[in-house]
Amino acid sequence: MVEILAATSIIAVLGGIAVPAIQGSLEKAKSVKEIAGARHAISAWQSYAADNNGIVLPGYKSEPGVVNARGEALRFPVSARYVFRLAPYLDYRLRGTLLVNKQERLTSDYSMSVAPSFGLNLTFAGGDFGSGSDLQPNDANFATYGKFVVTRLVEIHSPGKFIIFSSARFKDASLGQSEGYNAVRSPFFETRRWLAKYNEAGADYDFGNVHLRFDGRAVCAMADGHVELLDFSQLEDMRRWSNQAAQADDPNWTLQPL
Secondary structure, three states: OHHHHHHHHHHHHHHHHHHHHHHHHHHHHHHHHHHHHHHHHHHHHHHHHHHOOOEOOOOEOOOOOOEOOOOOEOOOOOOOOHHHHHHHHHOOOOEOOOEOHHHHHOOOHHHHHHOOOEEEOOOOEOOEOOOOOOOOOOHHHHHHHOOOOEOEHHHOOOOOOOEEEEEEOEEEOOOEEEOOOOEOOOOEOOOEOOOOOOOOOOOHHHHOOEOOOOOOEEEEEEOOOOEEEEEHHHHOOHHHOOHHHHHHOOOOOOOOOO
16 A cells, blocks of 8 residues: 555656646647748748739738639638738648648638738738728828838838737637737837736737737747747837837837828
8 A cells, every 4th residue: 555655646746747848848849830830921921022023911901813722712801811812922821831730720711811820910011901900001191190001121121120920819709719810919009009018818909919828928920031939028119010110219109190
């Protein structure tokens, strides 16, 4: 009996050591896979610009001729989200690129367009032409606020810091809690809109749908093609989100009329 109790105690101790180690290894594997996916995403984003004379992918815009992997025409709003407009530059291989880890389970065109693993910084990179846009990129708004959105690669002031894609999450009635979303929003716009302290249990919109899922850090792909894990304080820096903020060298920049 004493030997059995001793053996049980040893097994319990070893289990207490092994379980956290296994969990840590699984999380590391997930982060490695997501980093690889982000590299594919930013490479495709750059390829789109190269094929379009330096014009960057519009963030959210209804365009004709958007199709899925089977060549079937896609309708709005699926066609307006970035996923299937970027898909040709990934040979339509979305799993392992725009869809990693849990998001690889998505099967419908709709769900894949809504909830890729990475959200696009669409307000400031390419522009959001949707009805729910922070600010639509048009001549009237440019006259009021200046060129707040990057539409060409040559316009980017600090490509090594300018976030294009970030780990994202989203919750809705049809998809439930999802480790992905097609758009991420900056911590400041006309005023501060993120909460001052990150809370994993907080609402997605409290942090612009950015998800710090890897030990308090998010996978982010920059305009120059490299990928980093950024923590909350780094993500709060508006110079990483807005070309105007980078030009003004103002980490707390907000959009104001000229």
